[in-house]
Structures are given as structure tokens and as C-alpha cells.
Amino acid sequence: MSNTGKPAGGIDDPRLEGRTVKRIAFDEKVIAKRVSELGRQITDSYPDGDLLVLGLLKGSFIFLSDLVRQITRPLQVDFLVASSYGDGTVSSGTVKLVYDPETELEGTNILLVEDIVDSGRTLNRLMTILKERKPRSLEICALLHKRIAEGLKFEAKFVGFDAPNEFLVGYGLDHAENFRHLPYIASLQ
Numbered sequence: 010m011s012n013t014g015k016p017a018g019g020i021d022d023p024r025l026e027g028r029t030v031k032r033i034a035f036d037e038k039v040i041a042k043r044v045s046e047l048g049r050q051i052t053d054s055y056p057d058g059d060l061l062v063l064g065l066l067k068g069s070f071i072f073l074s075d076l077v078r079q080i081t082r083p084l085q086v087d088f089l090v091a092s093s094y095g096d097g098t099v100s101s102g103t104v105k106l107v108y109d110p111e112t113e114l115e116g117t118n119i120l121l122v123e124d125i126v127d128s129g130r131t132l133n134r135l136m137t138i139l140k141e142r143k144p145r146s147l148e149i150c151a152l153l154h155k156r157i158a159e160g161l162k163f164e165a166k167f168v169g170f171d172a173p174n175e176f177l178v179g180y181g182l183d184h185a186e187n188f189r190h191l192p193y194i195a196s197l198q
């Protein structure tokens with residue numbers, strides 16, 4: 010799926026606190042259309058049985074809330090909290106599990122929802138942890154995938170967009186905890 014590539018030279022957005030965005034990689038309309046397609050695809054992939062949509066916080070919070078409203082079958086929602094980045098723009102490589110879901114995972118169909126697959130370290134670590142809980146099935150839905158992860162042990166079954174290898178913010182993604190609330194996904198200058 011290609012991005013819109015719209016230049017952001019003319020963007021006057023008070024949410025940016027004076028920061029310049031290089032360009033809007035994915036705008037609201039493009040995101041909404043793709044999320045709706047993903048919802049349909051996920052609905053079709055789980056014709057019966059339970060479904061636990063497990064959001065990885067904090068980055069997936071907006072994507073997850075839009076996505077679950079496009080899945081037209083029964084489901085439950087829970088969250089995981091892990092942390093791999095500090096305040097910088099480069100992955101530190103360490104993944105810490107800060108919050109464990111309360112829902113029983115054994116025997117459950119789990120769909121792990123990620124905002125972005127970057128180095129892939131978060132997924133490698135979390136999927137290993139989740140597999141140990143013996144779910145009935147375990148799949149990944151990632152809104153963005155940079156396709157640069159080396160040694161990715163688990164591939165996402167559902168992917169929104171292939172993403173440019175740039176520092177992306179908005180629609181849940183942050184830089185030092187800022188810009189998560191942008192309704193579009195932009196690349197920072």
C-alpha cells in the first residue's frame with residue numbers, strides 16, 4: 010500500500026508545538042479507509058470462536074479503538090504495556106513488560122495489535138512471552154511495517170501500510186510522549 014506523500018510545507022497545526030513535519034505520510038482519510046479494510050479482513054478471518062484483541066500500549070491506543078469498531082463480530086479487548094524506546098529517536102533494543110493482560114490467555118484466539126514494526130525486537134520478545142501462555146491462536150495486526158526488521162521471528166498476518174524508514178509520529182505514535190494525538194501520521198523533520 011503506498012502512502013500519500015503529501016508535502017507538509019503548508020501545515021499550520023497548533024498541535025505540533027512549533028516542530029516542523031517533513032511530510033504527512035498517511036492522512037486521516039487514507040488511514041480510515043485502510044482500518045476499515047483491516048476490520049473486514051479480520052472479521053472474515055475469525056468466523057467463529059472467541060477473539061481477544063490485545064493492544065500494545067501506548068502506541069496502539071488510537072489504532073486499536075478505531076480498528077475494533079470495524080470488526081463486526083464478538084470480541085474482547087485487553088492491553089499489554091511494554092517499552093523499548095526512551096526519549097530518543099533510535100530504538101534502544103531493550104523491551105520491558107510493564108503491564109500484563111488480566112484476561113485468561115490460555116486457549117484464546119489472540120490478535121496482538123501493534124502500531125508499528127520497526128526493529129522487530131518488541132514483537133520478537135512479546136510473541137515469545139505470549140506463546141508461553143498457550144493461546145489457541147496468536148496473530149499480529151500492525152498498522153505500519155517498516156520492513157527493515159532483521160531476524161523477525163513472527164510475521165504480521167494483517168498489515169495496514171508499509172512505512173517509510175523515517176521517524177513517524179501521530180495516530181498514537183510519539184516522540185518523547187508528544188504528538189500521539191495527531192489525527193494523521195507524519196514524519197518529523
Ligand code: PRP
Pocket residue numbers: 065066067068069091092093094100123124125126127128129130131132182183
Ligand atoms: C514503539 C512502537 C512499537 C515498538 C516498535 O513502542 O509503539 O511498539 O516501539 O519498535 P521495534 O519494532 O523496534 O521494537 P515504544 O516502546 O516506543 O512504546 P509506546 O508504544 O508507548 O510508544
